[in-house]
Amino acid sequence: MAAHAKEQKSPRFGHLPLSTSGPQETSLTGNALLRTPYFNKGSAFTKEERKTFKLHGLLPPNIQTLEEQVQRAYQQYSSRPNDLAKNTFMTSMKEQNEVLYYRLIQDHLKEMFSVIYTPTEGEAIQNYSRLFRRPEGCFLNIEDQDRIEDNIDQWGNPEDIDLIVVSDGEQILGIGDQGVGAILISVAKLVIYTLCAGIHPARTLPVVLDCGTNNKELLDDDLYLGLRQPRARGEKYDSFVSKFVDACKKRYPKAYLHFEDFGLTNARRILDKYQPEIACFNDDVQGTGCVTLAAVMAAFKVGGVKWDDARFVMFGAGTAGTGIADQIKDAIAQETTKSKEEAGRQIWCVDKPGLLLKSKRDQLTPAQVAYARDDNEWQGKQHSELLSVIKEVKPHVLIGTSTVPGAFTMEVVQEMAKHVDRPIIFPLSNPTRLHEAKPQDLFDWTEGKALVATGSPFPAAKYQGKEYEISECNNSVTFPGIGLGAILSRTRLLPPSLLIAAVKALASTAPAVNDTGAGLLPDVTDVREISVQIARNVIKAAVDEGLAQEKNIPTNDADLEEWILEQMWDARYRPLKLVDESVATALARGEAGTGSHRRVASFRS
Ligand SMILES: NC(=O)c1ccc[n+]([C@@H]2O[C@H](COP(=O)([O-])OP(=O)(O)OC[C@H]3O[C@@H](n4cnc5c(N)ncnc54)[C@H](O)[C@@H]3O)[C@@H](O)[C@H]2O)c1
Ligand SMILES: O=C(O)C[C@H](O)C(=O)O
Numbered sequence: 084m085a086a087h088a089k090e091q092k093s094p095r096f097g098h099l100p101l102s103t104s105g106p107q108e109t110s111l112t113g114n115a116l117l118r119t120p121y122f123n124k125g126s127a128f129t130k131e132e133r134k135t136f137k138l139h140g141l142l143p144p145n146i147q148t149l150e151e152q153v154q155r156a157y158q159q160y161s162s163r164p165n166d167l168a169k170n171t172f173m174t175s176m177k178e179q180n181e182v183l184y185y186r187l188i189q190d191h192l193k194e195m196f197s198v199i200y201t202p203t204e205g206e207a208i209q210n211y212s213r214l215f216r217r218p219e220g221c222f223l224n225i226e227d228q229d230r231i232e233d234n235i236d237q238w239g240n241p242e243d244i245d246l247i248v249v250s251d252g253e254q255i256l257g258i259g260d261q262g263v264g265a266i267l268i269s270v271a272k273l274v275i276y277t278l279c280a281g282i283h284p285a286r287t288l289p290v291v292l293d294c295g296t297n298n299k300e301l302l303d304d305d306l307y308l309g310l311r312q313p314r315a316r317g318e319k320y321d322s323f324v325s326k327f328v329d330a331c332k333k334r335y336p337k338a339y340l341h342f343e344d345f346g347l348t349n350a351r352r353i354l355d356k357y358q359p360e361i362a363c364f365n366d367d368v369q370g371t372g373c374v375t376l377a378a379v380m381a382a383f384k385v386g387g388v389k390w391d392d393a394r395f396v397m398f399g400a401g402t403a404g405t406g407i408a409d410q411i412k413d414a415i416a417q418e419t420t421k422s423k424e425e426a427g428r429q430i431w432c433v434d435k436p437g438l439l440l441k442s443k444r445d446q447l448t449p450a451q452v453a454y455a456r457d458d459n460e461w462q463g464k465q466h467s468e469l470l471s472v473i474k475e476v477k478p479h480v481l482i483g484t485s486t487v488p489g490a491f492t493m494e495v496v497q498e499m500a501k502h503v504d505r506p507i508i509f510p511l512s513n514p515t516r517l518h519e520a521k522p523q524d525l526f527d528w529t530e531g532k533a534l535v536a537t538g539s540p541f542p543a544a545k546y547q548g549k550e551y552e553i554s555e556c557n558n559s560v561t562f563p564g565i566g567l568g569a570i571l572s573r574t575r576l577l578p579p580s581l582l583i584a585a586v587k588a589l590a591s592t593a594p595a596v597n598d599t600g601a602g603l604l605p606d607v608t609d610v611r612e613i614s615v616q617i618a619r620n621v622i623k624a625a626v627d628e629g630l631a632q633e634k635n636i637p638t639n640d641a642d643l644e645e646w647i648l649e650q651m652w653d654a655r656y657r658p659l660k661l662v663d664e665s666v667a668t669a670l671a672r673g674e675a676g677t678g679s680h681r682r683v684a685s686f687r688s
């Protein structure tokens with residue numbers, strides 16, 4: 084449901100582009116209001132609201148607070164037998180009452196994060212066509228390219244959408260092609276944006292680009308809801324993506340575009356094409372690169388490693404692996420006197436055939452070619468499997484984005500530990516079952532010396548009676564804050580300088596500076612505050628680069644932080660004001676009951 088950008092007056096800053104407080108206006112009453120999750124307060128509608136909005140007789144008489152509702156909802160949640168059932172419960176709750184949904188998660192963030200996001204969301208995606216109840220988001224398909232603009236158009240006026248998350252479903256987490264089920268990764272990433280950075284939930288749009296699927300199980304499933312045909316490639320695919328991006332630019336010129344879980348052959352190519360044209364971001368390449376770099380920086384502080392001679396092995400040089408390598412390369416070049424090319428030589432990439440070598444360059448993606456080694460460096464040496472590469476390179480850092488569970492064996496890890504004091508090991512493949520190693524094993528195999536962060540959440544590891552927090556090195560720590568900064572500054576583009584600014588903010592919040600057993604990255608419960616720091620740096624960088632289109636950005640840090648905070652959406656009930664349908668309809672520019680379910684509920688926010 085698109086929220087109109089009613090200008091908000093702040094006592095401190097005057098005009099604010101985004102509104103997050105004050106009354107909300109709607110023409111909806113009775114059952115229509117109760118069935119609109121963005122407005123519905125259920126048992127918390129006040130006495131006056133029940134009268135004004137004709138709710139008498141539609142609700143039991145007792146009026147509850149949001150806190151009481153959270154208590155009840157949490158009991159219902161807890162009674163669900165497993166994580167997938169809990170995830171389904173939460174999806175239903177979101178369709179009933181959005182404020183309650185977000186408040187419930189906010190109050191139990193640590194416990195629920197893995198249920199509404201990775202890894203359980205992966206399971207929900209795999210079961211999309213079986214669990215389907217109500218569509219959520221915008222479904223575009225490659226056979227209906229002529230309708231893209233119309234379909235996109237249904238979601239609001241040009242001012243209404245700040246953020247679009249889009250996936251084509253080819254490489255969902257590490258579970259591969261999930262076809263139309265990818266809509267749920269777009270939805271989940273948007274939920275994280277709202278929870279962790281206060282992005283207004285009604286000003287976002289989840290999209291799936293259904294290009295067919297090569298997942299045989301889905302193609303053979305009678306209940307599969309997506310296009311039942313092989314995944315399109317080549318010109319047809321490119322024209323689909325291009326028409327989609329053009330429609331977004333035309334319809335929502337201010338929206339920031341987030342690409343998620345595209346396949347290896349497309350993810351980087353699409354980013355490279357659109358990065359110079361619009362404010363866009365690929366989470367798997369850039370978000371992962373940023374968070375991993377921040378974790379590496381924190382580990383270097385603990386382990387005393389210097390950028391000049393640090394050696395890195397990337398296991399799995401796909402979208403995420405090369406994205407991380409690029410961020411690390413840039414950091415080496417920045418922290419030392421080396422050129423980017425020299426910096427790249429401190430990174431060894433291993434993929435399916437082994438170490439990437441120049442002689443095989445015609446089989447490599449452009450992003451991989453940058454890391455291919457000279458064959459003569461490896462003449463007479465084993466380089467086709469990870470253990471031999473570890474023996475030769477003696478890396479300080481080993482990062483896994485391969486989707487190969489257990490690839491970091493005891494032998495590999497102990498070989499690494501022979502050569503460095505504090506082996507830095509990040510198994511990042513999601514979901515949990517695909518991790519290259521389990522954190523507890525890494526501690527056991529290295530006598531507690533390993534510095535570890537993982538892609539999905541893990542319990543603390545124990546060594547000799549002491550507990551070590553395992554930080555989640557997941558792009559969810561970075562993409563919300565980067566998005567918040569991009570949206571509030573209305574940056575025209577998102578060049579690397581803005582990402583560097585984001586990493587600096589994140590790295591400065593790292594808790595494990597003195598090896599106390601704390602994790603290498605901030606905890607998820609702190610992400611909202613960290614998002615403010617990240618957004619502040621991104622906004623400042625956008626201003627410095629002349630990219631910020633928002634005119635009223637405060638110039639000093641304290642004011643800037645307050646300005647950001649005032650525009651972050653929070654899960655609390657706001658007073659409702661009944662307006663004439665013609666006012667609301669004019670605002671929504673649509674006719675009630677005809678367009679998408681967003682349009683039906685015309686309102687100002
Ligand atoms: N923690 C995070 O924030 C984060 C972010 C993005 C991706 N990931 C995870 O990283 C994994 C990869 O994602 P991606 O988008 O880069 O996928 P991708 O398909 O682009 O890359 C995977 C790479 O691993 C390689 N690979 C496969 N089997 C291998 C083997 N036996 N040995 C060596 N390499 C092998 C593939 O050839 C490919 O290059 C997924 O599990 C994903 O969930 C984690
Ligand atoms: O979605 C996640 O949990 C992180 C990442 O984007 C992934 O693809 O694994």
Ligand SMILES: [Mg+2]
Nearest residue numbers: 256343344367
């Ligand atoms: Mg992803």
